[in-house]
Amino acid sequence: MSGNLHERAFELVAKARVEGGLADAEREWLSTHCEDCAFCSEHARQMDRALRSLRAAAIPLPADLASRTQFRVRLRAMELREREPKRRMLWLACSASWVFGIASAPFVWRVFEWFGKLTGAPKLVLEIGFGLWWTIPALFAVMVLLLEAARHPGEPDWMKPGR
Ligand SMILES: [Zn+2]
Structure with a gap:
């Protein structure tokens, strides 16, 4: 042929x-x-x-794409669910420390008084120090929230394709 x-x-x-x-x-x-x-x-x-x-x-291409998107959405939901209890824990720890702060206030004030007698610091300084002692839990909470915000910037980053 x-x-x-x-x-x-x-x-x-x-x-x-x-x-x-x-x-x-x-x-x-x-x-x-x-x-x-x-x-x-x-x-x-x-x-x-x-x-x-x-x-x-x-045929499998769009199907795979759909399942990948679903996977991403599920992952995101899991992430959110995981982060929620952490925040609740934060508030719990915060309020616990505040309650502890209130309960310990007389003792703390006594410590500041003792410190004042020891160093001869003016009462105003002691009062400011005592006041600052109260803001420590709040400062701690703000710091944690800021750190968390810095770690998760610009929420919908997960939506961008090809990550
Ligand atoms: Zn032939």
């Missing part, structure tokens, strides 16, 4: 798949050729297989 015949067979195989149809004479010629020619019939089979997998591959 000459090379031209195989070439023609290849062209007809492509035409049948891509352009979608052969004339009766062309189809007949091709099937006759493929019966005799293992090379061209194998080529036709491979062409079919490639086209099938191409069509099959076109």
